[in-house]
Amino acid sequence: MSLKSNPYIKLNGGDFLYHLGIDTSQVNCKEIFHDVKFVCLGGSTNRMLKFAKFINENLNGNSEEPYNYAYKTDRYCLYKTGPILIANHGIGVPSLSVLLNEIFKLLFYAQCSDVIFIRLGTCGGIGVEAGTVVITDNVVNGELEPIFSYVSIKLGKRINITTTVDADLVREIYDHSSQNNSFTIVRGTTCSVDCFYEAQGRLDGALCDYTEEDRKQFFEKLQRNGVKNLEMESLGLFSYCHRAGYKAAMIAVALLNRLEADEPTSNIDMLKEWESRPFYTVLNFIRSKLDIV
Numbered sequence: 674m675s676l677k678s679n680p681y682i683k684l685n686g687g688d689f690l691y692h693l694g695i696d697t698s699q700v701n702c703k704e705i706f707h708d709v710k711f712v713c714l715g716g717s718t719n720r721m722l723k724f725a726k727f728i729n730e731n732l733n734g735n736s737e738e739p740y741n742y743a744y745k746t747d748r749y750c751l752y753k754t755g756p757i758l759i760a761n762h763g764i765g766v767p768s769l770s771v772l773l774n775e776i777f778k779l780l781f782y783a784q785c786s787d788v789i790f791i792r793l794g795t796c797g798g799i800g801v802e803a804g805t806v807v808i809t810d811n812v813v814n815g816e817l818e819p820i821f822s823y824v825s826i827k828l829g830k831r832i833n834i835t836t837t838v839d840a841d842l843v844r845e846i847y848d849h850s851s852q853n854n855s856f857t858i859v860r861g862t863t864c865s866v867d868c869f870y871e872a873q874g875r876l877d878g879a880l881c882d883y884t885e886e887d888r889k890q891f892f893e894k895l896q897r898n899g900v901k902n903l904e905m906e907s908l909g910l911f912s913y914c915h916r917a918g919y920k921a922a923m924i925a926v927a928l929l930n931r932l933e934a935d936e937p938t939s940n941i942d943m944l945k946e947w948e949s950r951p952f953y954t955v956l957n958f959i960r961s962k963l964d965i966v
């Protein structure tokens with residue numbers, strides 16, 4: 674048996690998932706990971722450790738320190754609690770793509786089925802207050818097109834992939850998200866770009882070749898097109914997951930309203946509290962899928 678999306682990858686071929694530090698000839702992937710139904714991803718290692726502990730406590734009722742299956746490397750972390758795999762992906766699509774390739778292979782070796790990917794992210798809100806959780810129902814690039822673009826060696830050309838979001842999954846997450854939450858949750862278009870500074874119209878980067886007026890016009894255009902947030906991974910997430918045959922969703926908390934500021938607040942306690950808000954949204958959704966009240 675080979676991987677649907679790559680005939681060269683064989684089930685019993687043996688593989689070193691280099692960036693996860695997992696050698697499949699040493700680790701019994703099927704025994705450990707076969708029951709995985711959700712893959713939850715976020716940028717930083719500490720936040721995803723916190724999420725793994727949160728899921729352990731709230732879903733399994735235990736306070737054990739989660740085991741890091743990627744302990745041999747400092748690139749990524751990888752935890753498993755019940756049917757939920759949890760990893761960090763770093764910043765931006767290149768870093769995310771490396772992780773996704775190795776997780777897709779891991780799920781293949783473990784012979785998992787019907788797995789849903791969810792990114793629990795942070796973002797800059799467009800006309801939404803800091804602390805608002807945004808569930809992506811449409812994704813566009815910096816030119817406001819729903820296209821993920823990359824250069825492949827296939828014919829040495831740029832490949833453009835139209836990227837869509839699973840409307841049923843969005844509805845399901847949104848419908849369960851309002852339970853027990855005291856914060857605002859909205860649905861909207863996410864604009865996914867490759868830079869935190871220039872591509873997001875910041876005036877406080879080291880490099881800036883546009884004016885305050887250009888910035889204003891950029892945000893007005895985003896608003897006219899229903900964009901609710903800016904971030905750096907969702908186009909890659911939806912595109913890679915679709916190609917590999919997985920459903921995906923994106924839930925991100927706004928660290929600031931970009932119509933008001935460029936810099937997130939320096940109040941660390943407040944940022945930490947905001948960052949944990951998508952945890953509750955995901956918990957409610959996973960509970961509903963696992964039929965836990």
Ligand code: URA
Pocket residue numbers: 795796797798869873903904905928
């Ligand atoms: N992540 C981003 O990409 N942009 C922000 O403004 C905040 C988080």
